[in-house]
Amino acid sequence: MPGQRSIIETEKLVESKLGGIPIQHEQMAVIANIHRAAAAVRGHFENSVLRGSDLTWTAFVVLWVVWIWGEQETRYVAEEAGISKGTLTGVARTLEGRGLVRRTDHPSDGRRVLLSLTDEGEKLMRRVFPELNAEEAFVAQQLDADECKKTADALRRIVVQVEEHGEERRRELLNGQEPAPRRSGRRAAKP
């Protein structure tokens, strides 16, 4: 999955494909590498420590959030885990089916649902998390502590940039037009 082709060669081809339209090379490279790294790391985790417990990366992240922060409303879990609330419904169902999490009705608000770990879920996380952290150290082995910090900081600034200015940017790009609907997704019922 690391570009089998050289970066230089790729950029030359991109230039020629576009016939002189200027390209932001450094930005293109850093964004491409973010995706490569995320996929490679996720794959390594799923095929090492998560495989034995039959967890996907997403399922692990959800468990992690509930483990660290305790019983939480589902929308906070979704936000912390970085997935949509619709996705969380499915993931929570899977985890509930395996006896790792529990759903509880909110004591005072009938709309809300709380997620918490079962004893088995707690036990699993106490075992799996240190193993996973060891793999985090493994994949980042070639970076010293300072490089880790600087890289983490740069990535955080990208996240902040999208969070703070992304929505406005998307509005500007649309320039007044209504956003195109997504092709997939639920259709309106006939009345």
Added chain:
Amino acid sequence: MPGQRSIIETEKLVESKLGGIPIQHEQMAVIANIHRAAAAVRGHFENSVLRGSDLTWTAFVVLWVVWIWGEQETRYVAEEAGISKGTLTGVARTLEGRGLVRRTDHPSDGRRVLLSLTDEGEKLMRRVFPELNAEEAFVAQQLDADECKKTADALRRIVVQVEEHGEERRRELLNGQEPAPRRSGRRAAKP
């Protein structure tokens, strides 16, 4: 999606959850941020320039590979795009249905299939790629060229580490046991 909670607070909780087992903090932070950044950037792309053409990020990457490198065997496209060959089959089917790519039998090897862009696919990429590159520049706006380079390099080293040593590492972790089967996936047919 950026941790609503503070890093410091999170780390304290992790410590207490584990009761003294030491954790690699810098590595944990950089890996967490890689995933946050990848998800945020992908979401921004899909909701800005890709939305109008009804492309997912994966579909765009596949188109990009075929656009830049020309007609290619599917296994190379999958590798360059960073997805499994099974996934590529589905994505290529979708793109073929929209008239953006074409499948061609390999001239001398009946097992292989070649992917290439249709004229419509070419036209789409000439229009969409510069737009997407502009969004790459937008999300990386807070990083100067040098920071982009350093960050891209650090991420590349993580990818290389996993590619070069991941498989061996996973073997060591198993320590001679056969790997656990994945729960999902095709089952063997009855004989």
Added chain:
DNA sequence: GACGTACAATTTGATGTCGAACGACCGATC
């Protein structure tokens, strides 16, 4: 208490995601 607005999670439909099983095919060897 009926009504309306707002917000919560779930459902839905199309698509992506993986690894393993599978069938078609290649090339070599006998």
Added chain:
DNA sequence: GATCGGTCGTTCGACATCAAATTGTACGTC
């Protein structure tokens, strides 16, 4: 020219993924 080990893309099953539609609840106002 039959067999055999290996490779290629596809199929399969379980799951993840999103946004929009939907259902249900909360909490005002009248």
